[in-house]
Structures are given as structure tokens and as C-alpha cells.
Amino acid sequence: xxxxxxxxxxxxxxxxxxxxxxxxxxxxxxxxxxxxxxxxxxxxxxxxxxxxxxxxxxxxxxxxxxxxxxxxxxxxxxxxxxxxxxxxxxxxxxxxxxxxxxxxxxxxxxxxxxxxxxxxxxxxxxxxxxxxxxxxxxxxxxxxxxxxxxxxxxxxxxxxxxxxxxxxxxxxxxxxxxxxxxxxxxxxxxxxxxxxxxxxxxxxxxxxxxxxxxxxxxxxxxxxxxxxxxxxxxxxxxxxxxxxxxxxxxxxxxxxxxxxxxxxxxxxxxxxxxxxxxxxxxxxxxxxxxxxxxxxxxxxxxxxxxxxxxxxxxxxxxxxxxxxxxxxxxxxxxxxxxxxxxxxxxxxxxxxxxxxxxxxxxxxxxxxxxxxx
Amino acid sequence: xxxxxxxxxxxxxxxxxxxxxxxxxxxxxxxxxxxxxxxxxxxxxxxxxxxxxxxxxxxxxxxxxxxxxxxxxxxxxxxxxxxxxxxxxxxxxxxxxxxxxxxxxxxxxxxxxxxxxxxxxxxxxxxxxxxxxxxxxxxxxxxxxxxxxxxxxxxxxxxxxxxxxxxxxxxxxxxxxxxxxxxxxxxxxxxxxxxxxxxxxxxxxxxxxxxxxxxxxxxxxxxxxxxxxxxxxxxxxxxxxxxxxxxxxxxxxxxxxxxxxxxxxxxxxxxxxxxxxxxxxxxxxxxxxxxxxxxxxxxxxxxxxxxxxxxxxxxxxxxxxxxxxxxxxxxxxxxxxxxxxxxxxxxxxxxxxxxxxxxxxxxxxxxxxxxxx
Numbered sequence: 146x147x148x149x150x151x152x153x154x155x156x157x158x159x160x161x162x163x164x165x166x167x168x169x170x171x172x173x174x175x176x177x178x179x180x181x182x183x184x185x186x187x188x189x190x191x192x193x194x195x196x197x198x199x200x201x202x203x204x205x206x207x208x209x210x211x212x213x214x215x216x217x218x219x220x221x222x223x224x225x226x227x228x229x230x231x232x233x234x235x236x237x238x239x240x241x242x243x244x245x246x247x248x249x250x251x252x253x254x255x256x257x258x259x260x261x262x263x264x265x266x267x268x269x270x271x272x273x274x275x276x277x278x279x280x281x282x283x284x285x286x287x288x289x290x291x292x293x294x295x296x297x298x299x300x301x302x303x304x305x306x307x308x309x310x311x312x313x314x315x316x317x318x319x320x321x322x323x324x325x326x327x328x329x330x331x332x333x334x335x336x337x338x339x340x341x342x343x344x345x346x347x348x349x350x351x352x353x354x355x356x357x358x359x360x361x362x363x364x365x366x367x368x369x370x371x372x373x374x375x376x377x378x379x380x381x382x383x384x385x386x387x388x389x390x391x392x393x394x395x396x397x398x399x400x401x402x403x404x405x406x407x408x409x410x411x412x413x414x415x416x417x418x419x420x421x422x423x424x425x426x427x428x429x430x431x432x433x434x435x436x437x438x439x440x441x442x443x444x445x446x447x448x449x450x451x452x453x454x455x456x457x458x459x460x461x462x463x464x465x466x467x468x469x470x471x472x473x474x475x476x477x478x479x480x481x482x483x484x485x486x487x488x489x490x491x492x493x494x495x496x497x498x499x500x501x502x503x504x505x506x507x508x509x510x511x512x513x514x515x516x517x518x
Numbered sequence: 519x520x521x522x523x524x525x526x527x528x529x530x531x532x533x534x535x536x537x538x539x540x541x542x543x544x545x546x547x548x549x550x551x552x553x554x555x556x557x558x559x560x561x562x563x564x565x566x567x568x569x570x571x572x573x574x575x576x577x578x579x580x581x582x583x584x585x586x587x588x589x590x591x592x593x594x595x596x597x598x599x600x601x602x603x604x605x606x607x608x609x610x611x612x613x614x615x616x617x618x619x620x621x622x623x624x625x626x627x628x629x630x631x632x633x634x635x636x637x638x639x640x641x642x643x644x645x646x647x648x649x650x651x652x653x654x655x656x657x658x659x660x661x662x663x664x665x666x667x668x669x670x671x672x673x674x675x676x677x678x679x680x681x682x683x684x685x686x687x688x689x690x691x692x693x694x695x696x697x698x699x700x701x702x703x704x705x706x707x708x709x710x711x712x713x714x715x716x717x718x719x720x721x722x723x724x725x726x727x728x729x730x731x732x733x734x735x736x737x738x739x740x741x742x743x744x745x746x747x748x749x750x751x752x753x754x755x756x757x758x759x760x761x762x763x764x765x766x767x768x769x770x771x772x773x774x775x776x777x778x779x780x781x782x783x784x785x786x787x788x789x790x791x792x793x794x795x796x797x798x799x800x801x802x803x804x805x806x807x808x809x810x811x812x813x814x815x816x817x818x819x820x821x822x823x824x825x826x827x828x829x830x831x832x833x834x835x836x837x838x839x840x841x842x843x844x845x846x847x848x849x850x851x852x853x854x855x856x857x858x859x860x861x862x863x864x865x866x867x868x869x870x871x872x873x874x875x876x877x878x879x880x881x882x883x884x885x886x887x888x889x890x891x
Contacts (some may be wrong), residue, residue, distance in 0.1 A: 163804075163805065163808065167808070169586065171812075174763030177590070179820060181831060181832050181835055182821050182826060182831055182835050183820055183821045183825075183826055184826055184827075184830045184831065185642075185643055185825075185826055185827070185830070186642065186830050187643070187827075187828050187830070189830065190831055191829075206679075229686075230559045232686065232857075233857060233859045233863050234863050235853065235863075237881065250678075251589075253679055255677050255678060256678050256680065257674055257677075257678075257679055257680070258679075258680050258681075258682055259679060259680075259682070260593055260681075260682050260684065261681050261682065261684065262683075262684045262685075262686050263683070263684070263685055263686060264686050264857075265595035265686055265687055265688035265689065265691050266685065266687055266688055266695050266696055266852055266856050266857065267693060267696045267827060267891050268560070268561075268685075268688055268690075268695065268696060269560045269643065269647075269691070270827060271685055271688075271691060271703055272647070272691055273643065273646060273647065274562065275681075275683045275685075276650050278681065279681045279683070282679045282681055282786070283679070285679065286678055286679040287677075289677045290770040291678050301656075301657065302615075302633045302634060302635045302652070302653060302656050303632070303633070303634045303635070304634075304635045304637070304649050304653070305634065305635070305636050305637070306637050306639035306645055306649075307606065307637065307638055307639055307640060308635055308638060308639055309608075309639040309640050309645075312639055312642035312645065312646065313642065314642050314643070316640075317640055317641050317642060318519075321611035333811075337804060337807075341804070343866055357541070373690050410575060414574045429538075431536070431662065432803050433536075433537055433539065433717075433720070433803060433807075434536060434538055434808070436716075436807050437538075437539050437542050437543075438542065438813075439537065441542050441546060444546075444550070445549065445553065446552070448553050448557065448558055449553065449557060451663075452559050452694075453558060454560050455560070455565075455612075455641060455644050456558075457563070457566065457612070457746050458559050458560060458561050458562060458563055459556075459557045459559070460557065463553075463556060467555075472704065477609055478727045479608065480609075480640055481609055482679055484640045485606060485607050485638075485640065486607075487609075488607075488609070491604065491607045491608045492608075515623055
């Protein structure tokens with residue numbers, strides 16, 4: 146019995162004018178374009194300079210700032226108000242003001258002040274930008290101290306960035322984008338499925354057959370499970386070919402075990418999202434409604450899973466929400482396995498959480514499917 | 519006119535009878551504002567630091583206490599380097615700090631002390647910010663240790679440049695300032711473009727469009743009647759968002775309210791025209807949803823500057839973002855609402871938006887088919 150139902154579902158998907166194209170084109174497009182767009186890297190900061198000192202020292206400092214590569218000099222303003230204007234016109238992000246007497250104070254007392262004003266509408270950009278600028282200034286001051294014959298007591302810790310040494314934001318986003326892909330395709334399509342049968346009236350024909358509820362839901366679930374694996378495999382290929390990103394790190398440290406771990410967790414996660422989609426589909430009367438309810442949930446789930454911003458930055462009530470969000474766990478697994486090469490034994494809590502969600506949603510989907518009105 | 523009014527009433531009935539959708543449409547902006555305002559933030563707080571103290575002397579104890587006192591960090595002591603690795607792989611810490619053996623002794627006598635910061639750089643921005651904060655605390659602690667123990671040591675000429683940092687418009691660097699304009703764009707796009715296109719296509723799909731077109735009312739009025747309720751809904755949502763952001767998030771309207779409202783109205787018209795255009799080219803609700811979802815909502819979330827700064831994107835994506843009306847809307851709202859600039863500084867954005875509105879309106883009204891195939 147279930148074989149025929151599954152055959153029907155697959156045929157419906159394959160014969161659809163749009164779905165097969167979507168299943169192949171969406172992951173390709175998403176992974177080609179989005180890693181470049183979904184980038185919170187702070188670079189190309191536009192700098193407006195007010196140099197009231199105009200000394201050799203201040204000019205040398207400017208050269209050093211530009212040479213760092215983080216900053217682009219947009220204009221040299223004559224006064225603070227003029228520099229503010231270029232921020233208001235959206236031409237500059239940060240103002241560096243070198244006061245008159247910069248070089249003189251430096252020679253006399255060794256201490257000298259500069260003023261940094263950042264457009265903090267985007268707080269993170271302003272924060273990182275001004276700290277880059279401050280660290281270049283510190284470097285420059287040390288350079289001058291050494292030239293004057295001073296010793297520099299470097300009271301700086303040794304810093305090492307693990308797992309992503311080049312601080313590449315794309316590496317951070319690609320595993321997360323795969324999670325988003327699976328959520329969108331294998332969440333929205335099932336959500337539209339049962340309600341679609343309701344709208345076109347074909348559900349009546351299924352309702353009068355002796356098909357069991359469980360069989361019905363399983364037959365609806367399985368095609369999306371298979372689609373999920375196809376999408377995931379395409380994504381792996383693109384990540385490896387285009388971004389040289391492999392589960393467990395680079396091509397050299399690539400591990401079959403990591404790959405299998407991801408497939409295992411993905412297999413459970415697909416049941417979770419498709420189950421959620423079917424559950425919503427059962428409760429909806431029209432496709433528009435199903436779409437909106439799904440959109441509503443997916444939006445909250447995506448915002449509250451640590452995809453864009455770290456969970457540890459959230460207030461406690463929000464952290465409590467992330468704990469009942471299946472995406473949180475799968476996101477953690479994807480990033481941990483892909484970037485850090487974590488193994489299953491380190492990800493056991495996530496395994497149990499995802500299994501729990503899968504059971505709850507799918508039991509819910511089976512129970513909420515009604516053959517009678 | 520009377521006919522037109524009764525058509526508008528019909529459209530309102532359509533919307534209000536679907537309680538679930540209307541509820542989502544009204545609750546969504548509230549929820550998004552709260553989530554973006556409080557939960558989606560990059561501010562560092564209570565980041566977990568795994569500390570390995572091989573020395574356990576006065577100096578390291580004092581410095582660890584400083585980390586404990588800081589609101590940015592939560593300290594976990596570990597006993598071996600292997601433990602640090604496991605903690606990173608489980609995702610239980612974002613940063614680890616290792617004090618080498620005989621730390622205080624080396625710091626004061628040989629200068630050959632060792633303190634190391636290891637950051638989990640899977641999230642590059644968080645790693646950079648954490649390392650910055652931790653380095654500052656360490657540098658302060660180290661110079662205190664050196665200063666308290668050595669008095670009257672050799673003083674060498676030191677040059678220090680002290681940057682005075684000022685954060686404009688958003689001194690506390692709150693994420694909400696950046697997100698509120700984006701949420702406005704997202705919600706208006708969703709309601710105006712997506713809902714309008716779906717509701718027109720539904721009439722086509724269910725066959726009632728033929729009935730409407732055969733009625734004595736002009737096709738133009740049918741379209742206008744379709745748009746009116748969504749226009750009204752957008753205004754309601756706009757007011758909700760503004761009230762919430764001022765009174766709940768504490769994001770003030772720094773500029774002219776009238777200017778802000780006019781910019782929003784132009785954008786609403788643009789989005790309505792987009793919705794109409796989509797409904798012209800597709801015949802099924804699913805296609806309308808997928809096109810408005812993939813071609814409007816995804817770019818709105820990823821390419822408009824809502825979350826990810828446009829300046830960091832490659833040139834080709836920056837060009838694409840110029841085509842999106844929502845990009846110009848968000849820029850204009852940021853300038854007017856957050857920075858509080860004069861109308862002169864947003865003329866470019868207003869001009870582009872108005873141009874897009876006019877072109878889209880003309881094209882979609884021209885393309886509207888008054889005969890069905």
C-alpha cells in the first residue's frame with residue numbers, strides 16, 4: 146500500500162512544472178550567491194579625516210591607516226561640521242580628527258589625543274571599525290617610540306584564532322546556509338502539500354480509501370526526506386568545489402566519519418522540519434494560510450537559532466526560546482562538524498534534542514490528520 | 519463610486535474572514551520588532567572563557583578575578599590543554615586563556631612571561647570582539663602588575679596616542695537602531711507585494727476573476743479595490759512599528775516624522791505595484807508565493823542591508839541591491855529616523871523610490887489583462 150502512495154507522491158513532484166527545477170536550482174543559487182551577501186565582515190570602512198595639525202607625523206599616520214587595507218579615505222574635511230555632513234550624506238562611516246598641536250604635544254609630553262567619531266547606526270561596524278583604527282594608532286605610537294630610542298614593553302597576550310584562522314566570514318555562513326536551505330525546501334513544500342490536496346479536492350479521494358493515518362503521513366514525509374538528502378549532497382559538492390570547505394575542515398583533514406555524522410543528524414532534522422510542515426498543513430484551510438503560518442514560524446526559528454548573532458549575546462528569556470528551537474541544535478551540529486571536526490560523542494545532547502523534536506512533530510502530524518471533517 | 523466602495527468592502531471581508539492570516543499579519547511586526555530589538559544582537563555579554571592557569575600565583579589570580587568581574591565574560595577554570603580542545607568542540611566556550619607556568623616571576627624578572635588567548639573563530643566577528651575585550655583587560659592587568667612591583671625602574675621615552683572615541687547617533691551601540699528600519703521594509707514588502715499578488719491570483723485560480731471582470735465596474739477599480747485593504751493594513755503596521763520602536767525599544771524618531779511617513783508611503787506604493795506585477799505574470803497561488811518569496815523576500819532579507827552591510831558585498835551584488843526598492847527605503851529611513859538628517863540628504867533615495875514607483879505602476883497597470891485566456 147505505502148509503495149503506491151510513495152510512488153504517487155514522487156510522480157506528483159517530478160511531473161510538477163516548477164518543483165524539480167527548484168530543488169536543483171535553489172541550493173546552487175543560494176550557495177553561489179549568499180555566502181557573499183550574508184557577510185558581516187567589516188571592511189572598506191569609509192574614513193573622513195580632519196587634519197588640523199597637518200604635520201609630518203599626522204601625514205605619516207594617515208598613510209599607515211590607509212595602508213592597513215581596512216579603510217578607504219573618502220575625503221579630507223576642513224572642519225568637524227563638514228565631516229559630519231559627509232556622514233549624514235552617507236559618504237563616510239568614521240571620522241578621524243587630528244587636533245592642532247598633535248605633533249607638538251607628542252614631542253613635548255609624549256601624550257597626544259585624537260578624536261574618533263563613528264556612525265553607530267550599525268553598532269557592530271562602528272565598534273569594530275573604531276577598534277581597528279585605535280589599534281593602528283597604538284602600533285604607530287610604538288613605532289615612534291622605538292625610533293626615539295625607547296623600549297617597548299609589549300604587554301600584549303599572544304592571540305591565536307582557531308578553526309577559522311583567516312577569519313573568513315563565508316566559512317562561518319556556509320554550514321548555516323545549508324541548514325537554511327533544508328529548512329526552507331523541506332519545511333515549506335510539505336506545508337503546502339496536504340493543504341494543496343485539500344484545495345484541489347483530491348484529499349477526499351484519499352480519505353475514502355482504507356489508508357491508515359500513519360501510512361498517509363509516512364508517504365507524505367518520505368519524498369521530502371529524499372529531496373533533503375539530494376539538496377544536502379549538492380550543497381556538499383558546491384562547498385567543496387567552490388569554497389574548498391569540507392566536513393571536518395579542509396581537504397587534507399577531511400573525514401568520512403564527519404560526513405556520516407552530518408548525514409545522520411540531517412536525516413533526523415529533515416524529519417523534524419517536514420513533520421512541522423505537515424502539522425501546519427493539516428491545520429490550514431488554504432495554501433495562503435499555510436504559507437503564512439510557516440513563514441511566521443520559520444522566521445522566528447531562523448532569527449532565534451544563532452545563525453546571524455551569537456546565542457550567548459541574547460537575554461535570558463530569548464536564550465530559553467532558543468532551547469526549544471530545533472534549528473539551534475542542527476545549526477550547532479553543522480558548524481561544529483564542518484568547522485571544528487567535532488565527533489558524535491561531543492554532540493550527544495543535540496542528537497537527543499533533535500530526536501525528541503522529530504517524534505513530537507511527527508506524532509502531532511499523524512494525530513492531526515483527520516479523515517472526516 | 520458606490521460600486522467601488524462595495525468592492526473595497528468585499529476585499530475587507532475576504533481578509534477579515536481569514537482570522538489566522540490577519541492575526542499573523544498584525545502580530546508579525548510586533549514580534550519582529552521585539553526579536554530584532556532584544557534578541558538579535560551582537561553585543562558581547564557573558565561569553566564563556568575557559569581559563570587554564572598553569573601558574574596559580576598572585577598575578578594570575580588577580581587577573582582572572584578581573585575577568586570574573588567583567589560583565590563580558592564568564593570564567594570556567596580547566597585543568598589541562600586537552601580539556602580546552604574538548605570544550606571548544608562541544609561549543610561550550612568561545613575563548614580560552616592560558617597562563618604559562620611561573621607567570622608572575624617571569625613577568626617581573628625575565629620579561630619572558632606567557633599568556634595566550636585562543637579564540638573559537640568560527641564566528642569571526644565575535645572572535646575579534648572577544649579578543650579585543652580580553653586583550654584590553656589583560657593589558658590593564660599586566661601593566662598594573664608591573665607598575666605595583668617595579669617602582670623607580672628605568673623610564674624610557676614613550677609615545678602614547680590616546681583615541682577619544684565617540685559613537686554618533688547610537689552611543690550605546692544598540693542593535694535595534696540598525697534593525698528597526700529594516701524590519702519596516704521587510705513587513706511592508708511582505709504585506710503589500712506578497713499578499714496583494716496572492717489575493718489577485720487566487721481570484722484567477724478559483725475562477726471568480728472572470729465574474730469580476732464581467733461586472734460593469736472598470737478593471738482599474740477592481741485592482742484599486744484589491745490594493746486598498748493591504749494599503750490600510752500597511753499603515754496600521756507602520757504605526758505599530760513606529761510606536762513600538764519609540765516606546766518599547768527606545769529608538770527615537772530623530773528626524774521629521776512627516777518626511778518619514780512620506781518616504782514610507784512612496785515605498786508602500788512601489789511594493790503594491792510590485793505585487794500587481796507578479797500577479798500579472800503568474801497563474802497559480804503557489805507560483806505567486808514562490809516568486810514573491812524567492813524573488814522578493816529573500817533578496818529583501820539578504821541584499822537590502824537589513825542584516826548584512828551592503829558595502830561588504832562584492833560589486834556585482836551591490837549593483838543588484840541597487841535595483842531593490844527596499845534598499846533605498848531602508849537607507850532613507852535610517853537617515854531620517856535614526857540620524858535625523860534634513861530632506862536635502864535623502865533627495866537621492868526619495869527620487870529613486872518615486873521613479874521606481876511610477877515605472878512599476880505604469881508597467882503593471884498596462885500589463886493587467888482585462889481578458890482571461
